[in-house]
Amino acid sequence: MxxxxxxxxxxxxxxxxxxxxxxxxxxxxxxVDRTPYQETDYYRQTISNVQENAATITHGDTLQVGWAKRNITPPAGTPLAGYGKRLGMAYDTVHDSAWVRTFAFSNGKTEAYYVALDLLIVPMEVYAELEKQYPALGLKPEQVYLTATHSHTSFGGWGKKLGVKFMSGKYDAELVKQLAQQILQSMREARGKMQPTKIGYGSVEVPSLVRNRLLKDPENPYYEDRLRTRDTALRFLKFERPDGTLAILSVFAAHPTILPSKAPELSRDYPGVLVDALEQRVAFASFSAGAVASHSATYFQGDTYESTEAVGNKLAKRLRQQLASVETAYVYTLGYGRTPMQLPVPQWRISKDWRLAPILFNSVFGKHPAYVTSLQLGSTVFMGAPADYSGEYVATIREQAQLQGQQAIITSFNGGYIGYITPEKYYDLDEYETRSMNFFGPYSGSYLTEIILDQLAKHSN
Structure with missing residues (x-):
């Protein structure tokens, strides 16, 4: 040639x-697709879902409340969940056990449940297993409001897809089934303990214990906003029975990520300290993660149990100081709802303007349903997000609730998971929360918040 x-x-x-x-x-x-979400088919479909899925609001007899807890700690050798760099590392010791803590509510016309799990999230596989079992209890899925503490040192083993296993270790089908049964048993036990109970809403500001971790870098263009862009309130419900027995349901918006990622120990982090400290004074207590995206706990004794003790005990002390002044009353309104969300195609980015093809994201993380959930007890409405939801949106939601004559409490991790949800002004920041963990594009925050507000409006008096 x-x-x-x-x-x-x-x-x-x-x-x-x-x-x-x-x-x-x-x-x-x-x-990256930057089409405004109001112009999309997925938005129009979800708005249709909002209109078609009315919340159930009933006004009946005096609300009865029951509570129960069960130890859900699996044996040593189970993987930890919360950090990919562990590579599925198992724990060999238990510093403090993981629990499911459940409240049951009934006003004679309907019933509902509030479930708090000492886990990173409410696992999607567990959520699916529960939905199969609810009919045996005479329940619909929307009657069970699910939450998690978001501890990054609790157990895993509950994720099937590669991306979920990366954060939670090797999948264990038996663990998933057992966990679902433990949750259901806690619901049965709480149902069997219901009594007429007064309820009161309380809140105390604890700004010294929460920081906006997304805005920690002085080079960040939004750095000067780091103090005003926090949700610093510890919110709680006080339950009081005629004999003086008290129970507490608490919510705070700071990541439980104090403990070191490489220690092979299971722990609830600071939420465990908070709940244990409260239960020294009251009959029952629970904790749920609030709008934790961008929010971390502030601590000063390193990644140690001394730090979890300091944060948990200070929160407990501040709550107890407020507790006596919280008035309680019998209430008669019990409501709940669930709106299915249609999602855009995944936009898992590798750079500012480029994303991986949706098929790659779905093969790594899977496709799961997402819902906005709600639970109403008298004039308090809980709103559940399928995400690490940003505390920067809380003020907007609470303002609408106040206009409705209500109090709103926002929790994350309701059984679906669509990533970190932060305001779109941060979308182009090259940060973990806004780049690696923003799964569905620049307008996820505004989109989800609009649906939460629409769902909240269904509970308007």
């Missing part, structure tokens, strides 16, 4: 290689 023919052949090879690379790139990468 002469030189000219050789060069021509090489050119063809280069062209084929280039075409192949372009084809692969086209299959793997997509530009």
């Amino acid at each position: 002469n030189t000219r023919k050789k060069k021509s052949a090489r050119r063809y090879v280069y062209v084929y290689i280039l075409a192949f690379l372009l084809l692969i790139t086209a299959c793997v990468l997509r530009p």
Whole structure:
């Protein structure tokens, strides 16, 4: 072959290689879609879901309340959940056990449940298993309001897909079934203990214990906003029976990520300290993660149990100081709701303007349903998000609730998971929460918040 023919052949090879690379790139990468969410089909479908799925609001007899807890700690050798860098590391000791803590409510016309799990999230596989079992209790899924403490040192083993297993270790189908049964048993026990009970809402500001971790870098263009963009309230319900027995349901918006990621110990982090300290004074207590996206606990004794003790005990002390002044009353309204959310195609980014193809995201994380959930007890309405939901949205939601003559409490991790939800002004920041963990595009925060507000409006008096 002469030189000219050789060069021509090489050119063809280069062209084929280039075409192949372009084809692969086209299959793997997509530009970020910045279409306003109000102009999309998924938004229109969800608005239709909002209109079609009315909340159940009943006004009946005096609300009866029961509570129960069960130890859900699996044996040593079970993986921890919360940090990918553990690579599925198992724990060999239990510093403090994990529990499911459940409240049951009935006003004679309907009943509902509030379930708090000492887990990173409410696992999607557990959620699916529970939905199969609810009919045996005479319940619909919307009657069970699910939450988690979001401890990053509790157990895993509950995720099937690669991306979930990366954070929670090897999947264990028996663990999932057992956990679902333990939750159901706690619901049965709480149901069997219901009594007429007064309820009161309380809140105390604890700004010294929470920081906006997304805005920690002085080079961040929003750094000066770091103090005013926090949800610093410890919110709680006080339950009081005629004999003086008290129970507490508490919610706070700071990540329980104090303890070191590489220690092979299971712990509830600071929420465990808070709940244990409260139960030294009251009959029962629970904790749920609030709008924790961007929010971390502030502590000063390193990644140690001394720090979890300090944070948990200070929260407990501040709550107890407020407790006596919280008035309680019998209430008669019990409500609940669930709105299915249609999601945009995944936009899992590798750079500011480029994302991986949806098929890659779905193969790594799977496709799961997402809902906005709600639970109303008298004039207090809980709103549940399927995400690490940002505390920066809390003020807007609470303002609407106040206009409705109500109090709103926002919790994250209601059984679905769509990533970190932060305001879109942060979308182009090259940060973990806004780049790696923003799964569904620049307007996820405004979209989810609008649906939460629509769901809240259904509970308007």
